[in-house]
Amino acid sequence: MHARADQRIRVTLTLNGRERSGYAEPRTQLCDFLRHELGATGTHVGCEHGVCGACTVRVDGRASRSCLMLAVQAEGRRLDTVESLAEEEGLSDLQQAFRRHHALQCGFCTAGILMSCEEFLDRVADPSEAQVRDMLSGHLCRCTGYTGMVQAVLDVARTRREATVPDSQQENNDV
Amino acid sequence: MKPAAFDYWRPSSRREACELLHEHGDEARLIAGGQSLMAVLNMRLAQPKHLLDIAGIEDLHYIERRDDHLAVGAGVTQAELLQYPGLAEAVPLLALAMPWIGHWQTRNRGTVCGSIAHADPSAELPLCLATLGGQVVLENRRGKSRRVMAEDFFQGVLTTDRRQDELITEVRFPLARPGAEYRFREVAMRHGDFAIVALAAVVDSNRVTLGVGGVADRPVSRELARHADPSEALNALAWSLGAEDDAHATAAYRRQLIRELGRELIAGGPRDEENAHARQG
Amino acid sequence: MNAFEPALREGQSGQIGRRQPRIEDDALLQGRGRYADDLAVAPGTLHAAVLRSPHAHARLVGLDASPALAMPGVHAVLTGEDVKRWARPFPVGVRQPMEHWCLAVDKVRYVGEPLAVVMAESRYLAEDALDAIRVDYQTLPVAVDTEAAIAADAPLLHEAVGSNVVSERHFRYGDPEQAFAEAEHRVALKVRVPRSSCTPMECYVVLAEYDPASASYDVLANFQGPYALHTVMARALKVPGNRFRLRTPPDSGGSFGIKQGVFPYVVMMGLAARKAGAPVKWVEDRLEHLQGASSATNRMTEIEAAVTRDGRVTALYWDQVDDCGAYLRAPEPATFYRMHGNLTGAYAIRHLVVRNRVALTNKTPTGLNRGFGGPQIYFALERLMQRIAVELDLDPLEVIRRNLVPSGSFPYRAAAGALLDSGDYPAAVEQGIHEGGLEELLAHRETARREGRLYGIGYTVAVEPSISNMGYITTAMTPEERRKAGPKNGAVSTATISVGPLGDVSAHVSSTPQGQGHRTVVAQVIAEVLGVPLESISVNVELDTGKDAWSIASGNYSSRFSGAVAGAVYQAAVKVRDRLAGIAAAQWQVEASRIRFAEGQVIVNDSELSMPFGRLAGATHWAPGTLPEDEPGGLRETAFWSPPQLEAPDDDDRINSSLCYGFIFDYCGVEVDRITGQVRLDRYVTLHDAGRLLNPDLVDGQVRGAFAQGLGAALMEEFTYGDDGSFQSGTFADYLVPTSVEVPEPLILHRETPSPFTPLGAKGVGEGNNMSTPVCIANAVADALGIADIELPLTPSKVRTLIGIEEPARPQGVGEDQTAPAAGGGSRLTASDSVTLPGSPQAVFDTLLDPETLQAIIPGCHALELTGENAYRADVTVGVGMIRARFDAQVALSDLDPPHGLRLSGAGTSAMGSAEGSAQIRLTEVEGGQTRLDYDYDAAVGGKVASVGGRMLQSASRMIIGQIFARLAQRMGGAAPRLSLWQRLKGLFAGRGGRS
The missing domain is CATH 3.30.43.10 (Uridine Diphospho-n-acetylenolpyruvylglucosamine Reductase, domain 2)
Structure with missing residues (x-):
């Protein structure tokens, strides 16, 4: 595949469960494509050099910096952004925990942080505080001092574990 | 930007x-x-x-445990290698050092071979490859491949032996030697930052291979005798690397870390335990 | 309302003081915030990119934008010429012959100073065009270090001023001479506070339009106030205030003072829109932000105390130099004067001498930054208190206790004029000791020290000023100058509450929040007074100078929200309530004092009478004819509130610089790693008395955030500059901000002594830990190491150096050929090396003078064109690894001394910045008919590459320059010139019995 520098290419991907298409030049950053071409402005851009983590989205499930990816690289992939989190009945458990623990102030870095936390919680069911802090260290927040986020993630991990315990016990009993 | x-x-x-x-x-x-x-x-x-x-390119996405090395294809991300079952047993140094590479989110996309190709003198993977005496496999447009030892591959700041028309297809990390211990220490300004000094050690019964990152213009590894007092050799090593001042640390500090942390690392101790546990994830 | 009046007369709902989750969060957590860069723009909007100087100090010889204008998608370029035609320099509070325009017009004075703005169809195209603008600079000597800049022979930034010191004031309070004469001890300290910034995660955003029909500007920016700057911008744009409409977006991604500094860009983009004839949008990027947005001042302070035998401080001497960067930008020199009235901190020190000098240097201009002035003051004062304890062999806590403003003496007029409104400092300290577990911490230190570990405890007390007196800045003027200029004082805050036809309550405040949760607290206050459900209240915090109530004190700074703005909300709510009570009283024929508002109902006490709030309020719209005679109908009340305690400075320069003064007592335990020098914060206790707490969750959030920033300032954050003024902290990998791993949870303690001067008894609490935490950690490290000279940030390298590095000697034969790199690192790169070449010195000399050779040996040289005798213009691609840039360079050979030596020099610019350097070459004949070529080079890089590449510049420059001579050797004889450093090292270790 080859795209000329000045060519606008059609990029199709699955954004938050829906197939979406738009046009991008080879050099268009994924974050710009999501925000300005597809209108998903919930993802923010804080440094454009991969350090602050504000622009983190999930690419095929993996939390990734959308400023360090080109739109053309996202062709055919599954993208999930902060807009995917809330459920019909309202905020997700993680969002609610962020609110409860005052884990955000200006909210600018929050979208990216939520996406990292979602992947982390998928992968680590029973995290220690040190693990949560390690994962969060890929994000910069200037407002909160991070405490609320750490508490929120630990809180959600605990609740999700508790919610799944009866099932697994059930299985054990069945066996 | x-x-x-x-x-x-x-x-x-x-x-x-x-x-x-x-x-x-x-x-x-x-x-x-x-x-x-x-x-x-x-x-x-x-x-x-x-x-x-x-x-x-499809056929670059593999991690293979072979007779004497773990081969990592150019499509493999750092996160995938870190999560490779049995990594700690196959190449223990990688299991110790890789959690220090950037962050969870950058390891999700950053590739192992990409980091080797970039040859940042402070990066962890080049240091591991150099310390373990690993190899880089390159392939050219005629389909010919060649293997280059790490010490010959890294040639300076962001500079390697890769030729214009070559693609790194794979890197090879030697498997753990029986009886050898693997240790890693890094001092950085913050969690996930580039190393001010990173030290990797392979400790055998009678010798130590010590790798140093973050100081010279490339990762450097040296063999030292195990039981002799390493002070003199560490001091020579510290002075030999052309340490420089930058905005975050002085050259003298870097040399001091090589001497003092080097001694600690060779001796082994509670910090190494602490390290092994603190950075799992 | 002067006296404290308990706001909770009603007290039905208990909304005020409740830990209420924020009403802001629902939208923000779903990605539905509306930040400036998320808003829709007008059709045809162009995107701007700003051309910035790579030099710290240079005369602008020429600027040619025509190649940029010829590029695809580029519509216009704004330059200094346009700015001179349409605008004026920014007004500033210090009268000196110096001009600050929104784009450089004659000189550039700091790296990153804007020179031109490109307007194109996308940001990508606009950035493409930046590289095409040709600028000729004549570089000038720089004044970077503050101390050097105020020396008599320093290069001048603004020649007409005649000095880089643009303001100097002397103050004297009490009888300090006598106090010092009588002092049993004098303890002195010299400290420096480095540059830093709270770096909000969202950078500056400006959307500007110009309407030629009405000659007016309409700008939306994430500006945070103070709106006194609206007048500065309007005057710079040469329009009356009502022809400059400034709006803010609904959400802002943090500010911490920094977004005050967007104001020059508001003017710049207004002019850009005028030039382009189209709306213009500009989104600042992080590199621009770090190098050019704003910064706290760096400060040099000499402080001395007159002390009694038992540690009582009777007088203080302050000699401060504040470094405001290249231009004095409004509201500077406010960093000094914001803290002036409370220069004695939490202490009862009656005698004071102060000398304040404001220096300009070739660095980014300074401005508001959370803690504004506090970190600088408290670093000196609280380090001094720790030194007094050490020098007098007293317990540092005891020295603090003996000097505190005594209980029962509030309001307390401090020596320099602060009217400390309320508190009980000694009781607060005892509470902190008790509840924070000091005894345990002291025992822990004992144990640690017995085990040979480096453990220290630091203490700090501070008063945290809030609600700035808009007149404090005039303390920078002499009393005579003030008399001429007319008095400035007070701080007007505004709030508007309206009730709609369906009884729905809306509020507007002019506090331009940046994430603190103002909407929640405003709703809490209104719900408390009107008895309506919190969720039903709609709060708008967008500020539009075209139609909202505002004043010069509007905005989000000096922690003024809880004391002043929430107070104005309360007053507006009370006005609404009193009007409604009047209407209800008339309807029901009862005394208005019997009417109560609760649970959405209007109720008559001790009766069955009640009706829904909405029904009563609706009547003001639907049936004004039924209202009492003095009731006009409609329901919208605006409260303006300014406290009378904020008086102008008096003729003795006493100034009550703020309305409220919270109290902070912090202490912490740190352990220092002997080997790595890393500082681990083991425990941090912070006690705050911020008056009445309106929402304790949000208060704790403010404390945690400020603590994290204070910790960053203590341990890692610094804007560093090279000796040549190059900026070295251009990315978040260079300017280090603490992450979740570095920030522990502090123990937060509270005490609530209401302020008698604010409507709700609340004080500000947002900035305290930015002031107290850096010095508290510094005091603990000083205690751990037993060292007096502590300079922030306490990086591992710096701390390890303080512990003392006794280096074993360099072994013979190891690394001797490595020349020492330039001291202090940075962008000045010097080194020496040598190569041995075949042929005689004359042959080498002649080869070097051959243009063909020159082209062949310069790495990446595409073309070389003779421009004069031994002078060339070269097109060169230079770089290492993936990093490469194409330079348009001048190359010259000079100081020709055949066959002994010559000088090879080059200078050029590229998209990644500027580079210049020269190598002095010496040729010596050596045996075998060969020549040894020795060279010393001295190079400097500026602009982007210096800002972001610092870590590798030394090695990279060595490699590139080494290549020149390696190629020369190759060309002359083909032989490998010498073993590389690398090969020699391998040999060295092989010889020592290492790997064969």
Whole structure:
């Protein structure tokens, strides 16, 4: 595949469960494509050099910096952004925990942080505080001092574990 | 902070990638995970005319445990290698050092071979490869591959032995030697930052291989006798690397860390235990 | 309302003081915030990119934008010429012959100073065009270090001023001479506070339009106030205030003072829109932000105390130099005067001498930054208190206790004029000791020290000023100058509450929040007074100077929200309530004092009478004819509130610089790693008395955030500059901000002594830990190491150096050829090396003078064109690894001394910045008919590459320059010139019995 520098290419991907298409030049950053071409402005851009983590989205499930990816690289992939989190009945458990623990102030870095936390919680069911802090260290927040986020993630991990315990016990009993 | 314009190529085979590299010479850059290159492109510190994305090349995505080494293909991300079952047993140094590479989120996309190709003198993977005496496998447009020892591959700041038309297809990390212990220490300004000094050690019953990152213009590894007092050798090593001052640390501090942390690392101790546990994730 | 009046007369709902989750969060957590860069723009909007200087100090010889204008998608370029035609320099509070325009017009004075703006169809195209603008600079000597800049022979930034010191004031309070004469001890300290910034995660955003029909500007920016700057911008744009409409977006991604500094860009983009004839949008990027947006001042302070035998401080001497960067930008020199009235901190020190000098240097201009002035003051004062304890062999806590403003003496007039409104400092300290577990911490230190570990405890007390007196800045003027200029004082805050036809309550405040949760607290206050459900209240915090109530004190700074703005909300709510009570009283024929508002109902006490709030309020719209005679109908009340305690400075320069003064007592335990020098914060206790707490969750959030920033300032954050003024902290990998791993949870303690001067008894609490935490950690490290000279940030390298590095000697034969790199690192690169070449010195000399050779040996040289005798213009691509840039360079050979030596020099610019350097070459004949070529080079890089590449510049420059001579050797004889450093090292270790 080859795209000329000045060519606008059609990029199709699955954004938050829906197939979406738009046009991008080879050099268009994924974050710009999501925000300005597809209108998903919930993802923010804080440094454009991969350090602050504000622009983190999930690419095929993996939390990734959308400023360090080109739109053309996202062709055919599954993208999930902060807009995917809330459920019909309202905020997700993680969002609610962020609110409860005052884990955000200006909210600018929050979208990216939520996406990292979602992947982390998928992968680590029973995290220690040190693990949560390690994962969060890929994000910069200037407002909160991070405490609320750490508490929120630990809180959600605990609740999700508790919610799944009866099932697994059930299985054990069945066996 | 937006990249300058470039043509985008997604070759579907190694051969095609090498042909493009040959054709476009210094105007072309390879991108895999892009965790270093994209930042440089965004800042316009590089303005290649052609960007070759190797993500479309299928047969680069493998981790294989072979007789004496673990082979990691160019499509493998750092996160995938870190989560490879049995990594701690196969190549213990990687299991110790890799959690220090950037962050969870950058390891998700950054590739192992990409980090080797970038040859940042402070990066962990080049240090591991150099300390373990690993190899880099390169392939050219004629399909010929060659293997280069780490110590010959890294040639200076961001500079390697890779030739214009070559693609790194694989890196090989030697498997753990029976009876050897592997240790890693790093001092950085913050969690996930580039090392001010990183030390990797392979400790056998009678010898120690000590690798140093973050000081010279490339990762450096040395063999020291195990039971002799290492002070003199560490001091010689510290002075030999051309340590420099930068905004975050002085040259004298770097030398001191090599001497003092080096001694600790060779001796082994509670810190190494602490380290092994603190950075799992 | 002067006296404290308990706001909770009603007290039905208990909304005020409740830990209420924020009403802001629902939208923000779903990605539905509306930040400036998320808003829709007008059709045809162009995107701007700003051309910035790579040099710290240079005369602008020429600027040619025509190549940029010829590029695709580029519509216009704004330059200094346009700015001179349409605008004026920014007004500033210090009268000196110096001009600050929104784009450089004659000189550039700091790296990153804007020179031109490109307007194009996308940001990508606009950045492409930046590289095409040709600028000729004549570089000038720089004044970077503050101390050097105020020396008599320093290069001048603004020649007409005649000095880089643009303001100097002397103050004297009490009888300090006598106090010092009588002092049993004098303890002195010299400290420096480095530059830093709270770096909000969202950078500056400006959307500007110009309407030629009405000659007016309409700008939306994430500006945070103070709106006194609206007048500065309007005057710079040469329009009356009502022809400059300034709006803010609904959400802002943090500010911490920094977004005050967007104001020059508001003017710049207004002019850009005028030039382009189209709306213009500009989104600042992080590199621009770090190098050019704003910064706290760096400060040099000499402080001395007159002390009694038992540690009582009777007088203080302050000699301060504040470094405001290249231009004095409004509201500077406010960093000094914001803290002036409370220069004695939490202490009862009656005698004071102060000398304040404001220096300009070739660095980014300074401005508001959370803690504004506090970190600088408290670093000196609280380090001094720790030194007094050490020098007098007293317990540092005891020295603090003996000097505190005594209980029962509030309001307390401090020596320099602060009217400390309320508190009980000694009781607060005892509470902190008790509840924070000091005894345990002291025992822990004992144990640690017994085990040979480096453990220290630091203490700090501070008063945290809030609600700035808009007149404090005039303390920078002499009393005579003030008399001429007319008095400035007070701080007007505004709030508007309206009730709609369906009884729905809306509020507007002019506090331009940046994430603190103002909407929640405003709703809490209104719900408390009107008895309506919190969720039903709609709060708008967008500020539009075209139609909202505002004043010069509007905005989000000096922690003024809880004391002043929430107070104005309360007053507006009370006005609404009193009007409604009047209407209800008339309807029901009862005394208005019997009417109560609760649970959405209007109720008559001790009766069955009640009706829904909405029904009563609706009547003001639907049936004004039924209202009492003095009731006009409609329901919208605006409260303006300014406290009378904020008086102008008096003739003795006493100034009550703020309305409220919270109290902070912090202490912490740190352990220092002997080997790595890393500082681990083991425990941090912070006690705050911020008056009444309106929402304790949000208060704790403010404390945690400020603590994290204070910790960053203590341990890692610094804007560093090279000796040549190059900026070295251009990315978040260079300017280090603490992450979740570095920030522990502090123990937060509270005490609530209401302020008698604010409507709700609340004080500000947002900035305290930015002031107290850096010095508290510094005091603990000083205690751990037993060292007096502590300079922030306490990086591992610096701390390890303080512990003392006794280096074993360099072994013979190891690394001797490595020349020492330039001291202090940075962008000045010097080194020496040598190569051995075949042929005689004359042959080498002649080869070097051959243009073909020159082209062949310069790495990446595409073309070389003779421009004069031994002078060339070269097109060169230079770089290492993936990093490369194409330079348009001048190359010259000079100081020709055949066959002994010559000088090879080059200078050029590229998209990644500027580079210049020269190598002095010496040729010596050596045996075998060969020549040894020795060279010393001295190079400097500026602009982007220096800002972001610092870590590798030394090695990279060595490699590139080494290549020149390696190629020369190759060309002359083909032989490898010498073993590389690398090869020699391998040999060295092989010889020592290492790997064969």
